[in-house]
Amino acid sequence: MFYKQDTQESLFHFDDNNEFTHCGVMTIRKNTGLPAKCTLIPVPEHNLINERCYFINNKWIKTELFIGRFYWDEEANLKVIKSVNQDIPESYSFIEPPEAEEGYAVRLVNNKWKKLEDHRSKLIYSISDCTKFEVVEQLGQIKDGFTLKEPATPHDEWIDGSWVTNESNRYIAEYNAVDERRRAAYRNISDPLYMESIRKESNGLLDEARDFKAQADEAVKLIQLENPFPIMVDI
Template sequence: MNKVQKKSITLHISRIHSEGWWLGNDKEHVAAGTALGSDCTTVIYEPSKKGMTGKFDAINQTWSEVEDKSLNEFFSPVGQFFVIGTPDGDYPDWAVLEVPPEFDPETQTVLYAEKKWTVYPIQIGNSYWNEEGQELLISDFNFTLPEKHTFTRPPKVKKGYAVHLVDGKWKQLEDHREQIAFSKDRDNDEKGDYQVEELGLLPNTHTLLEPEQFDSWNEELGQWQYDPLRYRFVWAQDEKQWQQVKLTKVETELLFYAQDKQIPELYSELRKTHYSEDEYFSLLGDRILLNEYVQQDDFPECGRPTLSGLV
């Protein structure tokens, strides 16, 4: 605590910050019957060298000297200027000591990343496009164009095509997406039909032309054509099915006839069939004709056999 002066006097003093930091040396007039304020001391401090400052201990009336960091400069990662502000302060974790490059704050921003400064144009509201031609708007500062994007507006799309960004340039590619690609080789399951999901030409193994049931691909004409051999296979399957149905019915009637023969005439009303002997032989003939039908070399072109019509 400073003592009360018995007479008016001018003293050499060191001025003190409220937190005890040295603010410089000066002269202070003290009237008789008064004392220096708590922001002054007659214990004079002089920095030992440039960049040093003192902190006053009012209890012990002593100075301790520290490095003065109060005016040390640093920057935020977006280029804002700061000083540490207190002699014993320190840089925050995010501080950048490297001075940012010159930039126009009206049209540009800066950003410190990956140990270097980068100047960015302010592009908020500007358009850019993804690889499928979808327009997007820039909404952030320090914008970096993502991969597979461009600032170049895509061209007007031709009918049946879609634009796609390839190596940084727009290309118009055939667009058959969501259509069915039909395999030209209808007998190869590995090259079956599929729904198109990507842009571009179809493989030579497929076409967008839909075949009829009995068509095969004519490579020379570049189109489907009716194929008798393909129809013949289906026709033969149908005829075999018809033959089996008829043959089953005939053999069933023949079995019933044989069973009925075991029933005495007295109980003839219990019989399931009432064929005459001639009709029985006609059924036997039907069975022979049906079996021979599918064994002929020109089946099914030979035509169905003429049956008795009993079943």
């Protein structure tokens, strides 16, 4: 639009980012139009500290999300707005989050900063069965029925807030394990020697039979020496 005569107008100016910069009265000369990067549309009232106005699609947009402003996302990461159309997370805050102590993480919850327990990647153990465990994946208190305390043995029981080893169960389990190892060794080592001794004896080769039996007896002693039974602990 060109003016037919000299006219004074109140102009509202904006920069290359379309952000309002200033306003002022200017005389528009006859047969000329408005200067670049300005409009006759009045800028809305806004807080000069926390708000900015942008001239977009022939209208002013008032926003607190202005270029150059810092904010924190819900995980307390510091971000900066670089453009008017920049995607902003749904949850954010302009308030600086507090420092998180060791073992905690700061998160934005219902628009407020909260310190949440951070046990992620740690193991938690079922207090009803110490052999069952899980890896913590979420922030916050650990799930009910679990503890961060690691049991000392697979035979521990949760009593009064601590793991206590059931010595009877441990003895039985360790005894059975040793017994299985001994039996396997007997089958593979001493039993064939005893069988060969019997075969030699049945064929009248008594000296050879005695030699094989002696080897078998020594094998049994070695197997038992290398696989001692556990000692029962008095409770």
